[in-house]
Amino acid sequence: MSVFTIEAGLAFLGLVLLLVEAFKPDICRRTLGLMAIAGTALALVLFVFAKHDTASLPGFMQPWHQLDTLALFYKGFALVITILVLWLTLECAPYLTRFTVDGKLAEMFSLPLIVCAGMMWMASARDLVTVFVSLELVTVSFYVLVAFARKSAFSLEAGVKYLILGALSTGVLVYGIAWIYGATGTMSFDGIAKALANPATNKTAALFGAAILLCGLGFKVAAAPFHMWVPDVYQGAPTPVTAFLSVGSKAAGFVVLTRALDAFLVENSIIGTEIQSLLLVAGSLTALLGSLPAMFQTSVKRLLAYSSISHAGYLLLALACRESPRFDLSSGGVVAFYLATYLPMTVLGFLGLGLMRANGLGEDIKDFAGLAKRNPLLALLMTVSFASLAGLPLTAGFLGKLFVFLGLADHGYWGALSCAIIAAATGFYYYFKTVLAMFTTEGTDAPALKLSSATRAVAGLLAVAILVLGVYPKPLQKLLKPASATMAARN
Amino acid sequence: MPSLLFYLLALITLGFGFMVVTGRNPVTCALSLAASFVGLAALFLSLDAYFIATIQILVYAGAVMVLFLFIIMLLDIKAEEGKKLNLPAIVSGVLLAVLLTLQIFAVVSGTGLAGKSPENTPLALTEAAGKIGKAALPTITNDLKAGTLPDAKLIGFTLFDQYGFHLQVVGLLLLVGTIGVVVLSKRERSAP
Amino acid sequence: MPASIILLLPFFSALVILLGHRQLKGAAVLISVGSSIIAFLASLVFLATDDDNKLLLPFIDVAHFHAGIDVLIDKQSRGMMFIVSFIGMLVHIFSLGYMKDDEAKPRFFGALSLFMFSMTGIVLAGNLIMMFIFWELVGLSSYLLIGHWYQKASAAEACKKAFLTNRIGDFGFMIGILLLLGANAGNVNLLDLKTAFESGPLRPEAPGYSAGFTTVAALCIFLGAVGKSAQFPLHVWLPDAMEGPTPVSALIHAATMVAAGVYMLVRVSFLVAASPLAAEIIAGIGCITALMAALMATQQNDIKRVLAYSTLSQLGYMVMAVGAVAMAAKHGHGPEAPDPGHPAMFHLYTHAFFKAMLFLGSGAVIYACHHEQDIWKMGGLRKHMPVTFYTFAIGTAALMGFPWLTSGFYSKEAVLDAAFNSGWRVLFIGGAVTAALTAFYMTRLLIVAFMGKPRTDSAHHAQEAPMVMILPLTILAIFSIFSAWDGFANSLQALKPSHINAPGEGHTVLIASLIALIAGAGGAIFLYRGKDKDPVSIKLFANKFYFDEIYAVIVRVCQDRVAWIVTALERVFVDGIIARLPSAIVARLGAATRMLQGGHLQGYTFLLGGGVIAVIYLVVFVLPRMGN
């Protein structure tokens, strides 16, 4: 079975679920959700055992699809996050349905499948056309998902903001693609890399195109100064969608960014130094602009949004550090590693948020007061999640940051390193503000919070993943190792 | 192509574009946009992109604009007359537009690409017929040999020969769009 | 073997009492007294042992730095050991009576044992680190004993004052040790140091010799002695230390601990000898202390305080002797080289007996008068407490240096002789005047307290002290008379200078001291006989030259005020600049960046567009020109 079959099947499953809902409107949403989860899980299993070489793809796909380790990793990543988002949707369903039309959630189960397929295609893209179409598939789906709970003013506002800004970024992206194409005469990453390594290529046009293209992609990954949509949209969107955006969409954006940068920063690239400097500046700025305003947030959801911005900053900085000879992970590998660690901690955070909402509580820090008393387990798990987000050692988050910082130090990017350190230091403040709230004893008259065993299992699994990745990252590193090797070969 | 015609078309495109940006009545804006797109389509024609020009008119000036107008009518949106203009936004918008234009000027004048014109880079249709080789359909080579540019055929060939996957993705995207529209604009069946 | 018994027995006694004083109750007293008696017997055996320098216990042993508990057994330490253990034993016995009714007897005896341990350590110390260790420990035991009646605010303040003043001295002592240690490659063994100074790398002829260094080192070490032996200007603690129980005053603050400074100086006399300037300063300080304390003593009314100032004065004598001997050696007037005798040590030895006796006597008086210490509230005790009176009189005579009969005479002659030979006539004059003053205030004390009629009821009803208290008094009285005799002194290894009986320079010293004695005693008899209140009132002396007041001001200004200012500065600047300023900046930045998220779509689109333009500007127009 080829990977493409799985991807297509996933999209198809999305359509089937829509049809099921259409023809059997009274179907229990839990059934629908579980079907989606089961389907995705099946896809994941099949994906693991599928053939992982390009030759196994259908012929018409072969020129457009690459199945290197990075692509495979991100495909798996997309499947995992989709499963988790679907689960999160089920958890959040009790309150989400209050804001959806007729209390229906069917599209919340089917669209993620299509998004997942889109993200998997993005991961394999070898040219800008593929990037564009799959990116748009994802983006348009997200327009719908963000505004899905449209009876909530927040969700709708987030939808409008995401729509306008997203469309603007699409325009910028296409304009950038046009100029890159104009400068290099090709839209495939390999071709672009080849052209950029050729000194005869027009440098100004290439720089101009690359700059605009990176602006467009920067929007997707929330790089400063294109991050301004993130807090509003993340806060307004339904929590599962926020999780999906902050993990899935961002990861997909970073995959594409990795691919594009692999081309732009190819050896002897005529625009290499400029783009690298841009990345350093943007990365530092992003880390800071994510961290500094986060200190004043009262809503945990918005806080997580800002945190996600600053994480994007670290990821950009990781991308700016190209070859690290003394590292088994290339920049792409570090990014992948970071994202892999970022997944469980962010999802766990959002899961906690969703559970709070589902139990009739708010999303503000003050609503977290006394959580440790009401549900010690949840408080513990959330603490793990936030500790990891803050980058505390022995959690997954620390290793990711460590690799980034090591890379920066290895290349001597001290300015960027100091910005990252300041951002991380600020991070301690706002993450622990929330943790502290959970453990305060004041205002604990609220009733105990009950979790189903399945929820506990999923949340526990995520926490364990954070801790295991934090102390035993070897398997993950191994998984990502060939990725760096192939890229090193290509570079 | 005569310069005059180009400038005329550019004027139409940009002028109507300007009216979109400045028009106070949404309907005026929509119609100006349609006009601007027609000008744009003509520019596409001048670039030998007949198929693109056609779908620009069909899809944009046709379908999309109709959709816009339809929504404007449906919502009965009043002109912004009564509303105060957001002066800082206007100033900053103009400022950014000017800056961006200047940058593009600088970039365009700074690149060697700018020198290419239809005159110095003419299409070589008959040679192309030979170079494309057997991969292409006979009807394309025949047209090329005859000295006409089989634009639609070539695009179609490229799309269906190379970009089959992308077409399917775009198809899926349109489907998602449809679903989205339904989800987002459906009226609530049962009042809560 | 005796050395370790003498050293460790009191330690274990103290430890046992610390651990189990609740359970032991009365037994604690017996343990302590028993250990002191055994230690005394051991010290007798010890007198017959050979010279030795050996490691008893390890302490710190790193790289080339070896600081163990190693004992240096020679004539000096054997003699000193005898004094310490002997008087210690007597004081223990005396305390049995004196502290009979005290609730915290175990604590008292425990601390006494601790003191015995520490003092023994000082005596036996073979190196300066060990000396310092026990130096501090005597400070602790002194602190505990002065503060025995800690409920009394004055006692609590006094013990604190004693410890802190000693700390200042120890500050110098430690610096001195470190300097010597650094200069002598980590070796501060007394014998090795001596060799180093006399023939080793620190001798004056050695390359790189620095006279300044030697002087500084000597003075730093001397500062330790200044603290412990209560020399000017660190003398202020000793009079206050009389807040402690009287046996403590006798043992620690008269006979032994305060003499440790002198003992230590004698131990490092090679160092003093190596620096003439230091010797002069030491002699000068000693002379000033002797004179000043004697002047203060003339106006004190508290029986113990008179004795305390007398102690100060006598300690000044000894210190002066240390300096004077070193100065004399430079002039070629020193003793013959092999003569280990030292006037300071000799005076220390005799003084220990008669001063301990005087204190114990005063203790008996205080005990008899129901803890009344004002001599003007006594009077006529001669009849009620004859034994006490006679012993006290003997002690007084010894202290005044009653010629040919008392031990004090010989040792004082030795000191004055050294002063006379030092080359500084002023030392000798100071010493002589002090002698006169000593005669004066001691006679005054004797007359006011014991003669005449009882002035209060408590004096009237005073009774002779019990046997356990009388016995030590008597023994000490005997020693006060005979201890300077050759047979006695030599067998006790008292370091009696060999030329003591042949004062030089045509008996000038002898005549001067006789005149001083007659003038002092006569003046006192003339002034105080039959008086019921003090006919002389010199505020300056009575108020101890206002030292306490001056120091209080210094402490308030230099320490408390500065501490206040520093604290304020620390809050404002350090905390402000290091902590609050950055966090304020970050907070301000955070607030500013938050403004970007105004929630207005137009603002966002502007930012996005502006961002694109900025990125283009940066990438296309700036970075390529930077040529990086």
Add this chain to the structure above:
Amino acid sequence: MSVLEIIIALPLLAALAIWLGAPAHATSLGATLLNLLIVLVTTVQYAGKAATGLAFTYSRPILDNPSLSFAVGADGVSLILALLTTLVMLAAIWQIQDRPAIFYVSSLLIGGGALGAFLTTDVFFIYAFHELALIPTFLMIALHGRAEPAQRKAVAWKATIYLGAGSLVLLAGLAWVVLEFSGGSKLTFDLEALRNQAKLTPLADAKQAQIFFVLLLGFGSLVSLFPFHSWAAPAYATAPTPVAMLHSGVLKKFGLYGLIRIALPLLPQGPHVEWVQNALLLMLLGNILVMGLVTIHAHRLDDTLANSSVMHMGYIFLGIAAGSDIALKGAVVLMFAHGISIALLFGLCGRMRNQLGTLEYNKLGGLATHAPAFTVLFAFGAFASIGLPGLTNFAGEVMIFVGSFTDFKAGVMSNLQWTVILALWGVVMSAVYMLRAYRNIFHGSPTTGLFMIDPAFSQRVPFIMLATTLLVTGCCPWLLLNLMKSAL
């Protein structure tokens, strides 16, 4: 499997067990007691081995490149600190009375983290375990601190931000170290490998100085090196008793341990380059003199103790600045000594606060009369921190001073030696404030202050244990020194 792994794991497992519902007091006490025994046996074994390097090593590889492994190993220094940790842990846990389980859990976590930091030999884990121990510290100060909620939160935040920022600077320094000393082929976090590389190809002095300075700032702010100290005093004064004991006694030693263990072997010339040395000397003088005066100014016992704890760090830094073998060993001894004595004092201080409700000097007095055992125990702590011979602190201090004078040329004083002289004045100051505290609290008439009696014997045991340790190692510092036979 190494015995050290058991030592590290035991408290952490106990904490987990309590969180999951095991009886808090019994579990934690049992685990700590067992741990103390294991550490003692291990230490004795090590001393008996006459081995000098690392012992009980075991390594579990985690990453190949960068080379990272969970590696444990102990030498004398780490064993001394492990001993300190287990002792203080036992005392801290033992003295908890009528408190929620989180007190036990946090104590176990802080202790376990400290043990991890002291007994692992991989830079990564050394750093990681320390951070692990910091979190419960913050939480406990913020949640159960002895102040109004707003104030204790502010205090906790200050500490958090300070230590967080310090940790990040430290992280940067460690990253720098790892990058510089990893050799050409791959990065390694293994301390031994880094050390070997440092021996093989030492850096230029100037560069060593730079890296050392970064590490000094990082480690230093964890140890409240002046002027990065202002978190410490309020944090200790506010922290719940076991946390104050464990943090000031144990965890704070981490920074010093790091300097001795990581910075000095890798950058032997670092502290001796003139500008670094002068900076360090100035900073530590700030600790000793400025903080000494600040301590003198304190009006409450907790303030006095907290500030004194900051002040005493100056001496340990002095040992590090001196850098000679004697001074470094002295620094280790002093770390141990200070840990025990300050834990003892904070423990007693906490008990006093519980019983009396206030620690203002002007409201106290004469406690010695009715609480003699308590007084004696306090005296042990107080005199230890004054530096009285016979208690461990003295041995450490004197070794540091002596170690600073090892290369003394008669007549020429180096900056270091002048600093020692000034630092000696600090010894006088510490006597001033400690005796002032002692005088105000214990001396005087019992009627002048609040009433308090001795705690029950079982509650005295932890403090007796600490006092005994002070006495035994104070009289026989060679017990500790025997564990550090080879030069540091």
Add this chain to the structure above:
Amino acid sequence: MITLGHYLVVSGMLFALGLAGVIARRNIIIVYMCLEMMLSAANLALVGFSRFHLVHGLPDYTAQSLVFFTITVAAAEVAVGLAIIVALFRSKQSVDVESVTKLQG
């Protein structure tokens, strides 16, 4: 002579014009129109480049394929976008950008 540069400048100006509209206008529908204008401007640049990047003497049709996709995607985006705008209008009775400022800070 009309060169590629002319087309690029026209495309750039159209793009800038669209951007100005997006920033300056308050009516979301018009904002959306301006966005379409920007997309079209990008298309013009693409077509221009494709015309002058000859492959075998013919315009590069891969770029024109992208234009095709862009137009399609734009259409879908417009559909979804207008649906959202309709939903917004239904809930707020306004399509002014200032009606969506609740989320901020």
